[in-house]
Amino acid sequence: MISSQNETARTPSRPQGTHICPICCIIPPHMSDHILKHGDEKMQTWMMETIRRSEQFQGRREVIGNFALALSPGEKRRTVYDARKRETLPGKLVRSEGGRKSRDVAVNEAYDGAGATYDLYHDVFERNSIDDQGLRMDSTIHYGVQYDNAFWNGNQMVYGDGDGRLFNRFTIAIDVIGHELTHGVVQYEAGLIYQGESGALNESFADVFGSLVKQRSLNQTVDQADWLIGAGLLAPGIQGVALRSLKEPGTAYDDPMLGKDPQPAHYSSRYRGSQDSGGVHINSGIPNHAFYLAAMEVGGFAWEKVGKVWYITLRDVLRSRASFSKAADATISVAGQLYGQSSHEQTAIRKAWQTVGVIE
Amino acid sequence: MKDEGKTMQITVERTGGFTGIPVTKIIDSKTLPQQEAARLHKMMTEADFFKLPTTISSSPQPDRFQYRITVEQEAKQHSVTVDETVVPANLKPLLNWLMAQPAQPATH
Ligand SMILES: [Zn+2]
Numbered sequence: 001m002i003s004s005q006n007e008t009a010r011t012p013s014r015p016q017g018t019h020i021c022p023i024c025c026i027i028p029p030h031m032s033d034h035i036l037k038h039g040d041e042k043m044q045t046w047m048m049e050t051i052r053r054s055e056q057f058q059g060r061r062e063v064i065g066n067f068a069l070a071l072s073p074g075e076k077r078r079t080v081y082d083a084r085k086r087e088t089l090p091g092k093l094v095r096s097e098g099g100r101k102s103r104d105v106a107v108n109e110a111y112d113g114a115g116a117t118y119d120l121y122h123d124v125f126e127r128n129s130i131d132d133q134g135l136r137m138d139s140t141i142h143y144g145v146q147y148d149n150a151f152w153n154g155n156q157m158v159y160g161d162g163d164g165r166l167f168n169r170f171t172i173a174i175d176v177i178g179h180e181l182t183h184g185v186v187q188y189e190a191g192l193i194y195q196g197e198s199g200a201l202n203e204s205f206a207d208v209f210g211s212l213v214k215q216r217s218l219n220q221t222v223d224q225a226d227w228l229i230g231a232g233l234l235a236p237g238i239q240g241v242a243l244r245s246l247k248e249p250g251t252a253y254d255d256p257m258l259g260k261d262p263q264p265a266h267y268s269s270r271y272r273g274s275q276d277s278g279g280v281h282i283n284s285g286i287p288n289h290a291f292y293l294a295a296m297e298v299g300g301f302a303w304e305k306v307g308k309v310w311y312i313t314l315r316d317v318l319r320s321r322a323s324f325s326k327a328a329d330a331t332i333s334v335a336g337q338l339y340g341q342s343s344h345e346q347t348a349i350r351k352a353w354q355t356v357g358v359i360e
Numbered sequence: 361m362k363d364e365g366k367t368m369q370i371t372v373e374r375t376g377g378f379t380g381i382p383v384t385k386i387i388d389s390k391t392l393p394q395q396e397a398a399r400l401h402k403m404m405t406e407a408d409f410f411k412l413p414t415t416i417s418s419s420p421q422p423d424r425f426q427y428r429i430t431v432e433q434e435a436k437q438h439s440v441t442v443d444e445t446v447v448p449a450n451l452k453p454l455l456n457w458l459m460a461q462p463a464q465p466a467t468h
Binding site for chain 1: 379419421422465
């Protein structure tokens with residue numbers, strides 16, 4: 001089912017700057033090393049892109065030539081860098097695929113979390129890494145000073161250490177890692193614009209697949225899962241269990257310093273202000289909860305059925321400006337194709353979107 | 361040197377980020393030790409704050425921060441909204457210093 005891509009639905013959006021530079025593959029390594037060490041950020045980013053592209057190019061050539069290669073596309077390829085509290089990316093290489101475990105727990109968390117995310121996409125959805133072409137998964141840890149954030153910058157994952165008073169290190173929760181990598185997947189697929197409802201859908205897909213990475217790594221059924229995003233991320237003394245809850249949006253924390261979890265579970269309570277790109281981290285609670293309700297109704301392992309519907313919807317159907325109601329219709333339609341019209345799965349998904357008030 | 365005698369009230373609101381939790385810092389230069397106040401004035405001058413555009417934005421990227429810095433100094437008031445990915449180099453020291461100040465409790 002998964003391999004039959006419906007390309008008529010839309011043209012996949014690709015990240016900017018995908019032109020191929022003819023000199024890319026002939027820059028001597030010492031020169032690229034020099035640029036990576038001493039160039040400015042723009043230059044370094046360009047150099048990293050160049051190296052990536054040439055690796056991919058070489059990978060393809062070697063597949064054509066039928067050589068066995070240690071690092072060929074189709075395999076998990078992870079690298080972890082240490083920014084050592086600076087903001088220069090990618091930082092110093094500290095672990096690459098197959099490399100020894102580090103004494104630094106953040107290195108291993110970033111490495112293992114990227115691995116679990118790769119495995120979910122590969123084993124369940126037959127997707128080969130973020131771009132479905134075996135893209136190397138790069139992570140940088142110890143970014144900035146007391147940096148309370150994690151992000152996907154278009155090319156790689158970046159994790160801060162947290163300030164220690166409000167937040168712990170951002171690699172501590174495996175669903176945060178799955179979340180960031182999924183922003184990469186969204187970028188290569190639906191390309192959901194990070195503003196308003198399409199932005200909240202972008203956030204929601206990241207939370208849903210982030211949670212599925214955690215559930216699968218723990219082999220949890222829908223009843224066993226905690227359905228939380230960022231469990232363990234809140235520093236000691238902060239009143240809360242996590243950052244977001246797919247099960248009960250709006251209940252993850254309530255603390256004098258952080259305030260109260262603002263996520264709505266129903267469309268009528270959606271945030272309409274301009275902060276946070278139109279509340280992308282707030283209104284994501286609505287589609288998050290729809291996924292949770294559908295998964296609970298279907299039962300078993302959430303990634304097997306409802307997860308598959310969400311993945312196919314993201315990959316084949318949604319366009320970059322999709323609204324909540326478009327996403328609802330798309331998942332119902334995909335469920336019909338995968339499991340049959342009026343199937344239990346399709347009915348569960350329709351009912352879930354009705355319960356959160358997105359469709360009637 | 362003249363400006364150093366004038367007190368400033370600064371408000372910084374950080375929104376967005378993976379957590380989506382807004383953080384606000386309010387700084388009154390009157391309450392700062394003299395050395396810190398002088399440092400603040402120097403960073404303000406280096407940033408040429410009152411001449412910065414009101415909005416410095418890039419296309420939105422997932423989970424990045426946005427800052428809104430408001431400075432009041434006697435009759436003058438200026439607000440700058442800036443995306444994390446495009447913070448001007450001469451504003452960065454001021455922003456880092458502001459964000460290192462103690463946070464205000466959440467208001468909601
Ligand atoms: Zn996100």
